[in-house]
Amino acid sequence: MPHSVAIDDYLKTIYHHTEWQTQPITPSQLAAELSLAPSSVTEMVQKLAAQGLVTHRPYGPIRLSEAGEERAAAIIRRHRLIETWLVHEFGYAWDEVHDEAEVLEHALSDRLLARIDERLGHPRFDPHGDAIPDAGGHVHREDFVLLAAAPAGHTGRVLRVSDRDPDLLRAVEAAGVAVGAPVTVTDAATLRIGESEVALPPEAAHAVWLTA
Known part of the structure; x- marks a missing residue:
């Protein structure tokens, strides 16, 4: 892949x-x-650090610099606006948009992205509830809490x-759970929506976030 695309993917992953x-x-x-070899990641992280996009010491964690944060936010904004656009304008389901956005985020011009943002009414969140940077x-x-950490009755x-x-x-969609829906926690695998209790797959405990 082009070097700039690889850099964007690294920064996006660190940001996320x-x-x-x-x-x-x-x-x-x-x-x-x-899904890369550790040696390849080590080499790229060194390059990112040399460009002032991340801070990193050997064997330590990796953090975005101010410049890295700015660039990562820009590509995240592209990705999430495109996901939102695909759902609202083309009828994509929320489980279908990620891979499409991975391709399109590197192809759309800034001008077209601005028009998409305007047409959508400058959305603040994508279909999955992730914030769209302005x-x-x-x-x-x-403030948020992971479902796995939310007490019963929350x-x-x-x-x-x-x-x-x-x-x-x-x-999750089949169970009737949607972003924005008011819910009460019964346990990490069960939510009450209105008068009904819905069971979720066990994996949902670490994949659903609620208002704190």
């Missing part, structure tokens, strides 16, 4: 890792996320469902 938790990504985690790279997130709205597993997205 700390959106919903606070621990910085390690080289081994980054290699696993990108043109300045800023995002707004409410009431809130569904903020986000991870898009990593399309099968899980389909199962």
